[in-house]
Amino acid sequence: xxxxxxxLVNLTIPAKPDYVAIAxxxxxxxxNRMGFSYDDIEDLKLAVSEACTNxxxxxxxxxxGEIGLSCNIFENRLEIEVVDQGHSFDASEVESRTGPIQFxxxxxxxxxxxxGLYLMRSLMDQVDIDGDDGVTVRMTKYIRKNxxxxxxxxxxxxxxx
Amino acid sequence: xxxTIREHSEREHTIDLAVFGEIDVYTAPQLREKLLTxxxxxxxxxxxxxxxxxxxxxxxxxLIGAYKAQKSSGGKLIISGMNSRLARLFRITGLQEIxxxxxxxxxxxxx
Numbered sequence: 671x672x673x674x675x676x677x678l679v680n681l682t683i684p685a686k687p688d689y690v691a692i693a694x695x696x697x698x699x700x701x702n703r704m705g706f707s708y709d710d711i712e713d714l715k716l717a718v719s720e721a722c723t724n725x726x727x728x729x730x731x732x733x734x735g736e737i738g739l740s741c742n743i744f745e746n747r748l749e750i751e752v753v754d755q756g757h758s759f760d761a762s763e764v765e766s767r768t769g770p771i772q773f774x775x776x777x778x779x780x781x782x783x784x785x786g787l788y789l790m791r792s793l794m795d796q797v798d799i800d801g802d803d804g805v806t807v808r809m810t811k812y813i814r815k816n817x818x819x820x821x822x823x824x825x826x827x828x829x830x831x
Numbered sequence: 832x833x834x835t836i837r838e839h840s841e842r843e844h845t846i847d848l849a850v851f852g853e854i855d856v857y858t859a860p861q862l863r864e865k866l867l868t869x870x871x872x873x874x875x876x877x878x879x880x881x882x883x884x885x886x887x888x889x890x891x892x893x894l895i896g897a898y899k900a901q902k903s904s905g906g907k908l909i910i911s912g913m914n915s916r917l918a919r920l921f922r923i924t925g926l927q928e929i930x931x932x933x934x935x936x937x938x939x940x941x942x
Contacts (some may be wrong), residue, residue, distance in 0.1 A: 685858035691832045694855075712885075712916055719887045723856040785924060786888035792923050 675742035675749070683722070685734055685735040685754060690722045693739050693752075696789040698740050701748060706813055713793035714748065714811055720786040721752035730758025747795075748814040755804040834858040835882075845875045846855030848926060849912075851882030855888030863893045870900035877933065898930050903942050911935050 681696050685712050694715045701711045715824040718739070725737045742749040790797050796810040834852035841847070846869055855860060857919070869876055877913075881933040894910070901908040911933030913921065918939040927939075 687855075690854065690856050709916075715885070716920075718889055719855055723887065723889055726856055785891060787887055789920070789923065 673744065675744050675780075677743040679741040680741070681739040681741075683737050683739065685726050685730045685737050687723075687726055687754070689737075690719050690726060693722045693737070694719045694740070697741060697748075697750065700743065701811075704743060704748060704813060706811070710811060710814065713749075717790045717793050717797075717809055717811075718750060720790050721750075721809070722806075724786055725752065725754040725756060725805065729754040731757065747810055748811045749808065752802065752807045752809075791796070805810065832858070834861060836862065836892055838865075838869075840874070843908060844873075845876045845877060846872070847879065849879040849882060853885035854883055854893070855885065856888050856889045858888040859893050862890070863896065866897040867895065867900060870904065870906065873906060875907040875909065875918055876901060878908060878910050879912045880910060880917060881914075883912075883917065883933075884914065886917055886920065887922075889919065891926065894930070897927070907931060909933050913937060 671816040679696070679700055683693055683694065696720045698711055698715050699715045705716065722737055722739075726790060729735065732794075733756070738751070738753040740751040740753070742751070772774040787799075790807070790809060794811050796808075800808075800809045832853055833926040834850055835852060837849045837851075839849075846940070848869070850862060852858060858925075867874070878894075878897075894908070898908045909931050913932075913936040915937040918927070918937055921930070922939050
């Protein structure tokens with residue numbers, strides 16, 4: 671049986687550029703409370719923004735829509751789902767041209783979308799993309815203990831059960 | 832959340848641009864418009880990112896676009912003032928190897 675999260679935070683935002691910062695702030699608050707390090711919180715903010723930006727720019731392409739954000743809080747990790755009901759895309763096709771920018775590749779081939787997916791993969795521990803019916807991005811980041819140079823002052827008053 | 836862009840041109844053939852705020856899908860168009868207008872002027876552009884504490888792939892895309900525009904017109908885009916967080920993103924994406932940077936960028940502290 672699938673492990674149940676300790677807590678679940680759901681947020682629905684309009685699929686518009688001005689709301690991506692709201693998703694980022696919400697995740698930042700949750701991650702801070704869970705005791706993630708400063709760098710890991712920044713990674714989470716960026717990964718969530720990239721997923722939301724993809725929905726805003728590609729799934730709905732100008733049409734009105736919503737983005738669902740589910741933050742599943744576990745003892746040792748945060749699992750985030752970003753869901754839209756917009757146009758699907760072939761995730762494997764996009765990922766095939768994802769990666770760091772290479773010297774040899776002409777700059778004209780650099781695509782923002784590939785960069786966003788690549789960043790999500792680089793910054794999170796696990797990323798799964800399901801593009802069959804709308805797009806669902808599931809990503810996980812584990813809390814790393816004993817991190818040297820952690821900027822988190824207290825490990826948050828998170829209830830341990 | 833908005834960004835502020837300040838422009839100086841005290842040196843000849845060089846425009847100094849300082850950005851403050853978070854560069855994301857909402858604010859990037861403002862920076863893109865500013866940079867692309869300046870890129871047509873034939874001057875070198877010094878971009879100070881010391882006031883930027885967040886940038887995502889949309890913002891990086893704007894910088895790539897400006898870099899390309901400058902390169903094709905014989906100008907330069909020089910980026911300075913990046914904090915360690917931004918420096919890390921430039922390293923991960925490979926932009927560190929391609930673009931031109933001033934001396935006052937912070938070290939990318941994370942391996």
